[in-house]
Amino acid sequence: MKAIIVERQNGANALKLTDLPAPEPAAGELRVRVRAAAVNRTDIVTREGRSGYAVNPILGVEIAGIVEQAEEGSGFAPGDRVMGLVNGGGYAEYAVMPADRAMKIPAGYTFEQAAAVPEVFLTAYQTLYWIGRLQPGESVLIHAGASGVGTAAIQLAKTLSRAKVIVTAGSREKLDFCENLGADVLINYKEQSFEKEVLAATDGQGVDLILDFVGADYWDKNLESVKKEGRWVLIGILGGIQVEQVNLFALMSKCVQLTGTLLTPRSDDYKARLTADFVREVMPHMAAGEIKPIVDTVFPLEEAMSAQTHMEENRNIGKIVLSVAE
Template identity: 40%
Template sequence: MTVPSEMTLVNLAKPGGPEMLALGRGPVPAPRTGEILIKVEAAGVNRPDVQQRKGLYPPPPDASPILGLEVAGTVAALGDGVEAWAIGDEVCGLANGGGYAEYCVIPALQCLPWPEGYDATRAAALPETYFTVWANAFGHGALASGETILIHGGTSGIGVTAIKLARAFGATVYATAGSDEKCEACKRLGAHEAINYRSQDFAAEIARLTGKRGVNVVLDMVGGDYTSRNVASLAFGGRLVVIGFMGGGKSDAIDLTRIATRRLVITGSTMRPRTAAEKGAIAAELREKVWPLLAKGECGPEIFETFPLGEAAAAHALMEESRHIGKIMLAVA
């Protein structure tokens, strides 16, 4: 495969609104040791991209400044030491940056094959949310079959993935969403019950729905004033897993007595700072435990809308409107 010296990409002129995104040209990156170069066919749009665009989520020092954390396409070049992939393989991967472009470099360990029956768009919709949910709900949260989980933001990309995976692995799911329509969507996707957080107190509803027992796991991307209600919603030995801070990164009103007497765990993580080895371990677990389900047509992504690469600004505007149910994607090739 012949690799050109330049490519089309999405430039961020300066931190700001979606209008700061526009097509540009730049050099094709060269894969370093342990990396592969992917000729990108599709890329996912995620909340961290929006935060980076606003100047609130800077990339790691060694990562591409181009937005984009997940892609799918074909392997165009191999860095030294890469033996697991060959030129022309169809792969999807969790990028450290650089996804909004015709070519993207990703550590080989962070890549997976397209699930059987998937095209590039569906494959590109997998890495960011499936890595995140698997590492947090099933890793840090230790969600097990027969347990219960409360998932905030049930119609977001993360929320949809969490609902589907939790159900697939035998958990009972409760979700929150911002409208009755979105609550119905959560139930259609597999939630046992859904709570409209604009009109209902989710902690009171969880108490009612569980007979005051609470849930085993809360997966929270909101933070802020949700934290005390999350703690109140946990069953004995429950785990609160924090993965985002849309409502703020601090909370003062936590009942420490409840944490101690009910043996609760508060934990959480972000994905981007993890090492390639750590992300590779997650990829290996997904390939073993989740990819066979995807190949059977189970627990796959929901694609809400796909935009051409040149309309990345419109894709970001849609995400900020929060009208979507599932994933927003970019068609690159």
């Protein structure tokens, strides 16, 4: 089968298209003929050798395709259209997926749309609800609102909680897109001080919840933006990992709950439980067209490096997808 592996950490030829044997499913797994795979920040971190947990030589953690092999009693059969998280191996013509992480693709979805669902929507759902405990009518600040996770989080927060959604993004185009998805307050972080805008939009109280993709650069501003006894979930480090002059007392005095998380290194059991909850709580809204995946650009598999570069340059609105097969 055709597959993408890491040749070197950086550069135009960092990723290599090669031929490898198709994987054999273990007990409890499906073998899937991959039709599309999506690109994620974790793929870039893995390529650069910084993840510390990648064991599969083939990149890619989410796919959409057609079941080729399935165990009896798995709930799936050959020919089923599925999407879901994989333990690496997504940038390939075939992949194995734990059956308890597979989700049936909603009617009318293309494989490219389906591939844009698992990682970002499960991450957004996890951070908003499992960790962030967002309640109906609360306020949430979503940084990188036009990113894959951002566009998912906006829709989830509005549809499931009728929350007040405040987003940051770096261009008018991205902010307009967020507004069309339901965002209530739009902040251009390149032109505005987002902490001042957040306080103005919340009567000086701050938000109940922050989804933080940025990390170090936003530490002080996020601390100003979060409400007393609010929640702050760190899910990205686009702005660095080292915070200078941290005032822990300021964090303590506001009684803020700060949680760091990543989805990829979570256990198989955690991902299975999260998937089951997502299918129950969110998939009906997707089937009804109330929540939708946002696809920015589709690249052919052999242009995986160009797809990752597109993400590194922050040019995307929504998901970047690789088309693996027609």
